[in-house]
Amino acid sequence: MTSSIIKRALIIHYALYKRDLNNFCLFVRQSLMLSIAKGLLETEAKDKEEERKRYMEETCPPLSLPGGVQALQELCKELHHKIDVIDEERYDLESKVSKSTKEIEDLKIKVQDLKGKFKKPALRKVRLSADQMLQALLGSKHKVSLDLRANLKQVKKEVKEEAADVGDWRKNIEDKAGMDGRKKMFEGEA
Numbered sequence: 505m506t507s508s509i510i511k512r513a514l515i516i517h518y519a520l521y522k523r524d525l526n527n528f529c530l531f532v533r534q535s536l537m538l539s540i541a542k543g544l545l546e547t548e549a550k551d552k553e554e555e556r557k558r559y560m561e562e563t564c565p566p567l568s569l570p571g572g573v574q575a576l577q578e579l580c581k582e583l584h585h586k587i588d589v590i591d592e593e594r595y596d597l598e599s600k601v602s603k604s605t606k607e608i609e610d611l612k613i614k615v616q617d618l619k620g621k622f623k624k625p626a627l628r629k630v631r632l633s634a635d636q637m638l639q640a641l642l643g644s645k646h647k648v649s650l651d652l653r654a655n656l657k658q659v660k661k662e663v664k665e666e667a668a669d670v671g672d673w674r675k676n677i678e679d680k681a682g683m684d685g686r687k688k689m690f691e692g693e694a
Contacts, residue, residue: 632640
């Protein structure tokens with residue numbers, strides 16, 4: 505029994521060892537490939553740099569200045585001074601333009617305010633009939649008359665007959681008093 509347990513343990517240990525060995529080998533292969541690729545990239549970058557330097561030497565020969573380096577430095581100083589002067593002028597002009605655009609916007613706002621604040625005349629109430637309105641709108645050439653009442657439906661008034669005059673109220677109360685009166689009241693309703 506113990507020998508079978510030992511055999512199983514050895515088999516499991518061997519499998520784990522083999523799996524770890526495979527993982528380690530894979531890791532070593534990957535690291536080797538990365539180091540080789542890194543070396544290739546570095547050599548390629550060096551080759552490109554050398555190629556660029558060689559091309560620049562061929563196409564752009566070195567400067568031959570008759571005055572030497574001093575004359576070149578003086579020329580550079582003069583150009584920098586001119587650039588500074590022009591830059592100052594550009595800045596001044598930009599500030600003037602920005603101020604003028606602000607003034608233009610302010611004036612536009614003032615014009616809008618003035619346009620919106622005109623004095624409205626006081627309106628009077630005028631009663632016009634429909635005929636007068638049409639005559640005012642169409643002018644005196646067109647003769648149109650609107651009789652709005654002609655389009656209305658005619659309604660006849662119903663005359664209600666008023667109940668007969670009750671007469672003396674005291675007599676009425678005496679008639680309704682007692683059982684006879686109550687009986688008459690119920691008979692009258694039915």
